[in-house]
Amino acid sequence: MLIKTFGSTLVGINAITITVEVCVEIGVAFFLVGLPDNAVKESHQRIEAALRNVGYRIPGRKIVINMAPADIRKEGSSYDLTIAIGILAATEQIKAENVSDFIIMGELSLDGNLQPIKGALPIAIEAHRKGFKGFILPKQNVKEAAIVQNLPVYGASSIKEVIDFFNGEESLTQEIVNVREDFKNHLNNYEYDFSDVKGQENIKRAMEIAASGGHNVILIGPPGAGKTMLAKRLPSILPPLSLHEALETTKIHSISGKLSKNTALVSVRPFRNPHHTISDVALTGGGSFPQPGEISLAHNGVLFLDELPEFKRTVLEVLRQPLEDRYISISRARSAVEFPSSFMLITAMNPCPCGYYNHPEINCTCGPGVVQKYLAKISGPLLDRIDIQIEVVPVPFRELSDSHQGEQSSVVRSRVVAARQIQELRFEAFKDIHCNAQMGSKQLRAYCKLDEACNVTLKNAMEKLNLSARAYDRIIKVARTVADLEAAPEIRIEHLAEAINYRSLDKGTWGV
Secondary structure (H helix, E strand, C coil): CEEEEEEEEEECCEEEEEEEEEEEECCCEEEEECCECHHHHCHHHHHHHHHHHCCCCCCCCEEEEEEECCCCCECCCCCHHHHHHHHHHHCCCCCCCCHHHEEECCEECCCCEEECCCCHHHHHHHHHHHCCCEEEEEHHHHHHHCCCCCCCEEEECEHHHHHHHHHCCCCCCECCCCHHHHHHHCCCCCCCCHHHCCCCHHHHHHHHHHHHHCCCEEEECCCCCCHHHHHHCHHHHCCCCCHHHHHHHHHHHHHCCCCCCCCCCCCCCCEECCCCCCCHHHHHEECCCCEECHHHHCCCCEEEECCHHHCCHHHHHCCHHHHHHCEEEEECCCCEEEEECCCEEEEEECCCCCCCCCCCCCCCCCCCCHHHHHHCCCCHHHHHCCCEEEECCCCCHHHHCCCCCCCCHHHHHHHHHHHHHHHHHHCCCCCCCCCHHHCCHHHHHHHCCCCHHHHHHHHHHHHHHCCCHHHHHHHHHHHHHHHHHCCCCCCCHHHHHHHHHCCCCCCCCCCC
């Protein structure tokens, strides 16, 4: 008897439907074909034990299982339930009338319980697109999959519940999620607030400008100056995620297995803080069967690289293309996938190996030339891609002991949102441009015109600081953001002067 059940595999951030064909014939053998990896091949032993423990069995007959299309690699243990239900239906141990109407996914424990899977959201999206009547999966993933409207989603704790469902002996409860209400209720669930930061008003201003225009930032200063504290609070002043951004971000975290249990939707902007020992593959994504890296997990949010010079040179250099293109393309012999990587890069570093160069109170113990050598660990092309480069100085005791509370993140965010709205209107004719940092040369010429006084000021700054052509563009973009915060239609000389001030850490100029 031939029975077809359906699962899905993940390619990039999307899902492809997999047909599991189970054919039972006379003989004694078990064949699993269709390019399965080792985890899929091992499903035979898991399925056999799970069925035995819930009162069913794999009969001693010839069973051939084909996973089509056969030229796509099948990975992971989430096909256990798909294959098990196919075997039970093909051997007439359960009713087979409706099994082909559902996408069925889940990993089996030996006692028959179901373990969570990766990628429930993209699988549900594909199931809805293909017109399936429902999606059966482990209960731990049910909220995530139920985001997809007009697709019945059923969560099960064990294979016995799924068997009883198809036999008509017991019904599975359909999960209903009010996506917009759930999204709205968690929009402002930030752990950190800008009001916690004492002093550092100039750095807060730089962070506000960065958030308003989507600009990358490097913070350089001695230990304990507050670099990490400021970076962790940046997501709280960024504009709230739109529902589209939240869905896209959730898909990436879902296929990576990073989504919290019983979480329906990523509703706050991600903040990723990888350790400096990270490899280039872990940062950008990849592997034999490509998975998203940290830059994709930070999509629509913030990637924070602390102790920047301590990262391997090769790791930092692979950031250059994603920072410009806002996606990462990973090619392998069998396939090529693209992962989105539109993130704000926030970096922090000490000014020298001992950490106290240019400190107002503590003397630097580094030898001659060491400071520039330390900074030279960061290549000029990467530094050029960081729009705002600013020195963070230690907070004086009088400001630390001041009981006055600073501005709350919600107040700063209101100004950021107003500036972003101006930019959304400005770039509404451009599909992939949403903020000033994403402008190309065409948009720079159209929306960032400088008068004669501004041109002279910028020329002098370029010559004095020996800035590159890319830095020229970055200065103008930051100046445009400063003007947007004041709702000014044109860039004025004071806007440009402030933007130039944020390039003071360019290679070869800092500390001179």
